[in-house]
Amino acid sequence: MSSNDDDPTRDSAPDLQILGDQVTFQPRSYIEERGGSDDNEEALMKNMHSFRAEPLQFLREVSLYVSGTGWRAYDSVIGRPIFYPGFSEQMMNSVVSAPLLRTRIRQLAEQRVETEEKEGWLDSKASNYPLKRAQRLAAIENGLKEVAQKMTSDMICKFESKPFIRSAYYVVTQLLTRAYHQGIHVSSEEVLRLRKVAEEAERKGQSIIFLPSHRSHVDYVSMQLICYRLGLALPVVVAGDNLNFPVVGTFLQHAGAMWIRRSFGNDTLYTTLVQTYIDTLLQGGYNFECFIEGGRSRTGKLLSPKFGILSFVLDSILSGRVKDAVICPVSTQYDKVIETEGYVTELLGVPKKKENLADFLSGGSSVLSLKLGRVDVRFHEPWSLRGFVDEQMSRLTPSPSNHNWEARTPENTKLRQKLLRTMGYKVLSDINDVSVVMPTALIGTVLLTLRGRGVGKSELIRRIEWLTARVRAKGGRVAHFGTLPLSDVVERGLEVLGKDLVGVITGLAEPTYYAVDRFQLSFYRNMTIHLFIAEALVSAAMYTRVKQGGGPENQDITYAALREQVLFLSSLFRGEFIFPSEGLESNLEKTLVGLEQDQVISLHRDAEGKPVTIGLSKEEREAGRENYDFYCFLIWPFIEASWLAAISLMGLTPPAGQGPDDIWIEAAKAQNSAQLMGKTLYHQGDLSYFEAVNKETLKNSYQRFEEEGILYTIKSKDSKLSPPRLRLASEWMPMRDPVSGRVVADGRLWAFTERIAMSRREGKNRRDGATVSTRVLRLTDELGAKLFAEAAGKEEAGKMSSEEIARVKQDIKEERRRRKLEGRARL
Template sequence: MPVSTSPTYPRSAPALTSQGSMWIRRSFGNDTLYTTLVQTYIDTLLQGGYNFECFIEGGRSRTGKLLPPKFGILSFVLDSILSGRVNDAIICPVSTQYDKVVETEGYVTELLGVPKKKENLADFLSGGSSILSLKLGRVDVRFHEPWSLRRYIDDQLTKLNTPPGVRDLTLKTPENAVLRQRLLRTLGYKVLSDINDVSVVMPTALIGTVLLTLRGRGVGKTELLRRIEWLTTRVRAKGGRVAHFGNSPLADVVSRGLEVLGKDLVGEVQGLAEPTYYAVDRFQLSFYRNMTIHLFISEALVSVSMYTRVKQGGGPAHQDISYAALREQVLFLSSLFRGEFIFPSEGLEANLEKTLVGLENDRVIKLQRDEGGAINSIGLSEEERLAGRENYDFYCFLIWPFIESSWLAATSLMGLTPPVDQKEEIWIEVAQAQNTAQLVSFRSTSL
């Protein structure tokens, strides 16, 4: 059963509710009666064995990245199980991927500060002739293997040294409240992790990623195919999936992807020996690049952390970085971007060592170890240097826009700092702060 949220009851509600939709408020506030009503409704659905669909991200990503989980609906479902009102619920995470997303232009304007335009069915129908005539490629829907929520809760309680049946989770105690929040958080990220596991990378995402992670402004078709083939191999090596098109040659798949993206996003230089492509709208194209970044976030963090030494130049030995210094940089960046990305759950030490060994096996970096096998220092491999650092640069360019955005935000805030001798508080309008940040960004990119 689909679940949606709306602050008002739209005109299209009767048509949607007749198909099983349930309209709920975006915020419940302190309305205990309304909260109890929604909880009872969800209990009834689960007790009756009805399919119940909710969108755990709470909305559509404006950047192409997977959004952090929204815990509202999950909280009601979890409470149904913990209270004993429902014996069990079967969770089936679902991933839906698109070749082309219609709203990317609107997302860009929203990211630049333009208020979101309210959506309604009438606008879609009135403009439907233009939207429905577009070539938007294909949609890929994948289902994760379903799993028992009751069994998952029991497993988590065991890991927390709280065997099932020992603690009465129906009691309203501070300890149970903390435990419940911990279960809810792990549940939300478990569902997101499963969605990532079955998500596929579409050809448009491969094209966008390659075009935005190259040093030059344009790339010939031969080189584009070579880098897409390399990226496809890396996606699969990381446990990701790539959309398949039967026995179609890679060149045909890429040509189809370029056609779907269109000339507004990817341009072609005419009159050269072979077709040469370049990013026309890098902002919109970043939406497709961000669909792959979750697979390589660990490699990207390590690469940009190494860049603090690589950028200094000099001989290879001079560019090596100690393990302690690298770990400090990775820890800082992980903390900085903890709201941007979903990191592996094994912990910093395990993730870092696994990533370093993987990059070493891919011959991107070299590791120096002591007699006990512990990593002492890290540097670029000779093979990667001879290849022009193309794979290392790929990982750096993946996350570089997010680093630049953080730098821009910090610089803009510093620019708003009042003079030292200023005694009274100064409040600045949000619009003025946004304009200042955009001005700083414009001047930075113009230098």
């Protein structure tokens, strides 16, 4: 065996580091200072010149960008030409004249004329009726065309000027590479592969659809810089119109942004217009980019896929208006995300502040003084969207080649939804496959998965070494740093995280580090959790026995009980995590074997080799349960959040004398009440993790409960006028004590919360069952009473008409029938 066989980077493609006006190979993603005579590493890309320090070099650099010298000219680009005068006008004309949009305008005009006829505005008995009708129809069509033109102008990306894009590239590079002072890193192998795909796509007239993860506003900036610097045609980026504020909106629109509304409502014309614009882009072979998660992840892990824009892209292919497009999933990872502090305030319930120019300018200036490490961007191997559709259809239908997508049938709707869902989760899985775990994520994960107040530096390094090995063993990628000692890598990671996240106590036998802001640090821990979700669920299921204490035999769990609890937890977190696709039995067996090989657990098998009981191994007990505890600590905050959401449902039991249909509670207020209860329980010692009051996790839990029929929710098409409202399903409704009127700790919902509590971390000063059935249950009942009192005081918001009740009952009946037919696993 050669000396290089143990090198974890031996099978890794070299990185390209992009910083300022240089692109260099970095074989091991290693940031190293230039030093001794034996230093054979090529110097890293430097920051762009500063006017104060080097005014002449600064002015020379600016002049090179203005004149478009060398690569800055952005002339030899792979892909469809975009920067030329008249581009926007040509695009707008193509959209407005598209058959799909013209047909929709004609239909809307016809519907309006028919309405006017019914209302008596047009006299069908008049002698000149045909002429009047034709004139009125033409007038409405012309009016709709004018509206469509205005909407198109406001929406479309306006690539027009090379001098502008050169200047924009220079400005954003200045901002980004000063904040992320170690540059943007990409894999040379992935870049070369992407360039070949881009050349083939250009030859075929196809678009590349980039589908990146979304953790920061920096995501689309880094993507544009990479495409610009490596000579790929810039993609048109789907952006929410909340960023379209004065000055900045215009700048972004000319740099690649297309603006869309956050909600389309019932605007058929606007919906068709978006579809038409996407058709036009894909038909023309223009590169395209949208974020698979919709908005930015405030928690650090991937969010569930959002299907809005994807549904337009898929419809372009299914309808035949576009032959094919290339899908390229993209992972963007950061040493530190600029917005995490703002994310924490949002997740704790503080309303999101509307974007504005003042904050943008002040934020941009403050970025210049930050030292946030580096950005890693990784490209999954691109794949054909048409090929994906054909493959899926061959599984779903007996004769896929003859399928008629034009027919508006329930079967077609169901097929579309299956294709969308499968595509969305495939993209997320692809992103996870190429994601790189950054040093800050390793540090954050270790700090939040250790018992005790703090950890010595030597122990911190030891656990990071273990975690790095586990990440690689699970097929993950770690940002490697060549020959730089791990202690130096950790030191740099701690510097990037800063004293506001990780504190250090000096003057002791060794420096001792501790988590200052656990909530914010959890963002970085969540970047690794997808790799270990199976081990975490098995460990949490085992904890139902381990927490009981006693001898090792008393803590063993039967395979049947373990499987049942793992199935329950997997179902509980189906919308929270991305699970392997092999199925429960295969995943469970593989996970158990892996944990056994790692000496975390011991398996007792029968004569046929099937596992009978599972327990902690002797080696793991002697090591203080450190590896087993690691997996538990990963999942416990999420179990705690689900338990909090579930116990808050007990408070949705209607007051005595009211029927279940009398009052419906606003969903947002119910979730806010759950969050308030969580904060109270945390400070009273009944909740172990403050992260459990995370607004997004609570919202996901409520969504999961709705999917399983525990909650019923009614939603109007305009959520601003009538926000979503909810109530407990009748079969899950707790009883009230006939004397005291208090909610009784019994029934189906109570059993459900107790099932979650079985895998909760045991508190130091509490006993879960007794605490919950008394003090906690009384608190949730009191908060629920306030919700019902407020809803009853607002009759128009809380109560429902008899027609609404009848419609909801019918919806509930259909939902039950659908769930029964699908045979979905119940929680």
